[in-house]
Amino acid sequence: MKKIKVHIADDHQILIDGIYAVLSSEENIEVVGSSLNGEDVLKWFASNEADILILDINMPNVDGIEVLQSFIKIGFQQKTIVLSSYDDIKLIKEVLKIGAKGFLAKKCAGENIVEAINTVYGGKQYFSESIQDKLLSTFSKEVSSMEQTSQDGSFFSSLTPRETEVLRLIAQQFNTKEIGTELHISKNTVETHRKNLINKLKVKNVVGLAIYAVKNNIV
Amino acid sequence: MKKIKVHIADDHQILIDGIYAVLSSEENIEVVGSSLNGEDVLKWFASNEADILILDINMPNVDGIEVLQSFIKIGFQQKTIVLSSYDDIKLIKEVLKIGAKGFLAKKCAGENIVEAINTVYGGKQYFSESIQDKLLSTFSKEVSSMEQTSQDGSFFSSLTPRETEVLRLIAQQFNTKEIGTELHISKNTVETHRKNLINKLKVKNVVGLAIYAVKNNIV
DNA sequence: TTGTTTCTAACGGTTTTCAGGGATATAAAA
DNA sequence: TTTTATATCCCTGAAAACCGTTAGAAACAA
The missing domain is CATH 3.40.50.2300 (Response regulator)
Structure with missing residues (x-):
């Protein structure tokens, strides 16, 4: 067999x-x-x-x-x-x-x-x-929100290496200023990355990012 | 045997x-x-x-x-x-x-x-x-921080039912005002609970709370 | 070469978090 | 009865997050 x-x-x-x-x-x-x-x-x-x-x-x-x-x-x-x-x-x-x-x-x-x-x-x-x-x-x-569903494709769009780094530090409870220091970039840049992460992963705030990080084993 | x-x-x-x-x-x-x-x-x-x-x-x-x-x-x-x-x-x-x-x-x-x-x-x-x-x-x-270690006992001290509710909502990305509305209590009360949670669980901020919630299967 | 992605940076304004108090009421436990 | 735990509410000021938008440089692909 x-x-x-x-x-x-x-x-x-x-x-x-x-x-x-x-x-x-x-x-x-x-x-x-x-x-x-x-x-x-x-x-x-x-x-x-x-x-x-x-x-x-x-x-x-x-x-x-x-x-x-x-x-x-x-x-x-x-x-x-x-x-x-x-x-x-x-x-x-x-x-x-x-x-x-x-x-x-x-x-x-x-x-x-x-x-x-x-x-x-x-x-x-x-x-x-x-x-x-x-x-x-x-x-x-579902039936009433088919368009939305098709847009959902970006939900799991892969993060850039830098975004992943920032995400990891966010999930380790560092704040924006601390992440900037850690990565040797400006606080403003970190804020941009954070903003992009929130958009990409379709979450509401840093809490959503942290949860994504844990559930995806990033921390 | x-x-x-x-x-x-x-x-x-x-x-x-x-x-x-x-x-x-x-x-x-x-x-x-x-x-x-x-x-x-x-x-x-x-x-x-x-x-x-x-x-x-x-x-x-x-x-x-x-x-x-x-x-x-x-x-x-x-x-x-x-x-x-x-x-x-x-x-x-x-x-x-x-x-x-x-x-x-x-x-x-x-x-x-x-x-x-x-x-x-x-x-x-x-x-x-x-x-x-x-x-x-x-x-x-460890050796140099024995006192601290013994205080750590409160790290996993159990949360009150109300605190657990608030924690769950925080981890669901609600902000303070929204949680207040949800639980029919004032925004100030939610802030007190949040403050107590951060102290009890020895985390830095809401991100820490969210991670605790996920790792303890509260969300 | 042109277009795309990534990383970087900035700004102004609004909202929220956070730390630090203080306060009251109730109910259970010691 | 006194203490303790729980849950509620309030205030202030600083810090941080959040939002929208813009934009330059480098790397890379079509």
Whole structure:
């Protein structure tokens, strides 16, 4: 029997080992590799042997969104199941738009992974229950705001290196003046970066930036 | 042979299942139960059958710290291994102070759990590698600031219900005026709560509060 | 070459945060 | 009964964040 080959990417080794252990009792599934960060997943793509990629969205430096976006550019054929601690509706929409086939909240059961792998391998989409609920409850609103949705694409637009630096320092509770000193740039420049960050990430204020930073493992 | 009985508490079912799967291949370890939140762990304590509790610190509503604190009050005898996504030194010191016997970062390997369980069951302390490094690198500073350390106890002092509400709204990017409207209290009152939160949690500003909120699953 | 992105910087004005007090009422605990 | 914890409200002044806009230089791609 041909086994479904799976690659797991998550920054928590313990979760990789856990999923590995869960899948090891499945006869038709074989874990062929794993990565602890986004960079490694991108490298692994060269030796391109898995059918399914299980990809954690919240990884440091290069997160899951960026990995997916990079894959699209180079013509990725494998099917991806996205794992996430946060079942945020914007996130789900985003990853679906850029080509993920399944979405699993980390709070779902281990057996759901098996289901997800089989379903997605069979060519269908898979969502864990909590996410199905969220999708249904926001469906009515969706219809009336289709234009807005399409603009949402910029929500996860990647940050420039400098912006990421500034964001990291903001999330470390430095104020504008302190960040300026730290990076040897003017306070005004830091304010510009902060302003751009707030616009790019579509948040209200520095609190929103801090939360983005934590959820994307920047701090 | 007598098996070591283990209870797992984590708000991510997938991680529970993963750990379960990892431990199932160990002959001297038996998982006797699991909980998805802090409340359940506290209830489970009544039927008090496990030797070791594996406890995630970052759980919604009642977090691991509060669970441990409650257990101490009622004379908890079991040994606890704390699991955490964030290997924050303050956190480690805090959980050790309130009686945890081991500390595992989620980025460590699954086999480390087995090691941790055996070590802690044998009466010794266990720390995963990344945490040992952190502890060593901050050790020298510790000696010169013993007084400060003992004051740190208030770092995780529990918040009042009202403070938690305010904190949640702050982390949802509401400003002071908006929170006042939301809770039907004056803007001044919200400012007082914010001030108290910043003092209690020993952070610099609202960014610090937001990060605390995310890391403690309040948002 | 032209256009785009990134990084840098500035300015004026408004709003909000933050630190520092002080104050009152209520209810529970010691 | 006194103390403690909680929740409420108020004030001031300095600092910081926030908003809109402009703009030059360098690097890079079409």
